[in-house]
Amino acid sequence: MSVTRERIIELGEDLIRTKGYNAFSYQDISSELGIKNAAIHYYFPTKANLGTSIVKTNIQRFEEMVDNMHSRGFDEVQQLNTFIKIYIKSYREQKVCLVGALSPAFDTLNEVTQKELSKMIDLILQWLTNILITGKQKGLFAFNELPESRASIIFSSLVASLQFSKVISTIDYKNICLSIEEGLKP
Amino acid sequence: MSVTRERIIELGEDLIRTKGYNAFSYQDISSELGIKNAAIHYYFPTKANLGTSIVKTNIQRFEEMVDNMHSRGFDEVQQLNTFIKIYIKSYREQKVCLVGALSPAFDTLNEVTQKELSKMIDLILQWLTNILITGKQKGLFAFNELPESRASIIFSSLVASLQFSKVISTIDYKNICLSIEEGLKP
DNA sequence: TTTGCCACTTACTTATTAGTAAGTATATTT
DNA sequence: AAATATACTTACTAATAAGTAAGTGGCAAA
Numbered sequence A, B: 001m002s003v004t005r006e007r008i009i010e011l012g013e014d015l016i017r018t019k020g021y022n023a024f025s026y027q028d029i030s031s032e033l034g035i036k037n038a039a040i041h042y043y044f045p046t047k048a049n050l051g052t053s054i055v056k057t058n059i060q061r062f063e064e065m066v067d068n069m070h071s072r073g074f075d076e077v078q079q080l081n082t083f084i085k086i087y088i089k090s091y092r093e094q095k096v097c098l099v100g101a102l103s104p105a106f107d108t109l110n111e112v113t114q115k116e117l118s119k120m121i122d123l124i125l126q127w128l129t130n131i132l133i134t135g136k137q138k139g140l141f142a143f144n145e146l147p148e149s150r151a152s153i154i155f156s157s158l159v160a161s162l163q164f165s166k167v168i169s170t171i172d173y174k175n176i177c178l179s180i181e182e183g184l185k186p
Numbered sequence C: 001t002t003t004g005c006c007a008c009t010t011a012c013t014t015a016t017t018a019g020t021a022a023g024t025a026t027a028t029t030t
Numbered sequence D: 001a002a003a004t005a006t007a008c009t010t011a012c013t014a015a016t017a018a019g020t021a022a023g024t025g026g027c028a029a030a
Helices: A004-016 A026-033 A037-043 A049-069 A075-094 A099-108 A111-137 A147-168 A175-184 B003-018 B026-033 B037-045 B047-071 B076-092 B098-106 B111-135 B149-167 B172-183
Strands: none
Touching: A004 A026, A004 A037, A004 A049, A004 A099, A004 B047, A026 A037, A026 B111, A049 A075, A049 A099, A075 A111, A075 A147, A075 A175, A099 A111, A099 A147, A099 B003, A099 B098, A099 B111, A099 B149, A111 A147, A111 B149, A147 A175, A147 B098, A147 B111, A175 B149, B003 B026, B003 B047, B003 B098, B026 B037, B026 B172, B047 B076, B047 B098, B047 B111, B076 B149, B076 B172, B098 B111, B098 B149, B111 B149, B149 B172
């Protein structure tokens, strides 16, 4: 694959996560990469194409992470912790996650991008739900809610607290993450 | 106050909550209200002015709600439930909350709007934290985390699950809300 | 009756946006 | 050596954005 293409996707993701989908332009990318506006259109004819590719790349990255954890024989506690660490990294980088950046702008997205975003959230929530079910069966986790609801609460806590941490400095994000994990202990 | 001014603020809030701050334009408002573009600029010279006014109006609304609950003698369980009901209403209207719409676009906002948004999130989190502390003292709530962390987790769950509910249809928002309340029971 | 203010409209500017058509240098294949 | 594909650039269009300056109709106070 093309290096430029990969750089465009990388920078596009960064811009979505810092400014939002409707606030970044092809100019933002081209000027940063030292190329011309039309070069972006060469790889991604429309902004919707780029948006879709960025979400697809993120889905792939998530799936690779899950595969990697399975091949390493991670248990449910370790898997959840690995996932949470991604969010702590985003917190340090002062960026919201892709899902948290795109979801509020859902109505303004292209249909194809919308479907990919749906797929991504579905995938994460189903994975988290299964982690919770299996972890509970193994006695690694304890909770009273439906696993689907608890999964939504955990994922939402990570996503929105990250959004808040950009706005207010008093958010103790690491402690929130710790509380999420502690709250599942038997 | 002017009826038109109030309508602009109302419609502006709606647009932010459906499309996002950087996706709506003065044209969206003026065409909907049957007035001209410049009429909006008469009341709000810049988009930043309008954004700030919308956040300020929301802060005022929140403070009025809190005052109202106090004067009605609501206990902590009732107060939390009243707050959650606002989010269930937003869910039915297929709109994210103002905080969830603006926070991801924080970097693109005017400094004054940023400060008002910070103030709003601070206000809500401080109120929620106090509700949790007092409710726990009264034996109405039980939880192990720091009240600040639990407040962040609860608020984040409401905000981000609402965002997800716009993207995926399988989100059982009412059950998530129920789980949040159940999870605090002694 | 005139003066002045309020709530706009008309008509405009400037900047930025996504997107396109045609051209070009370099490397690769035939 | 010629043809072709790749990875762009040049130069543009059309639409939309925020914002402004000057004008206007109606109503109220002086």
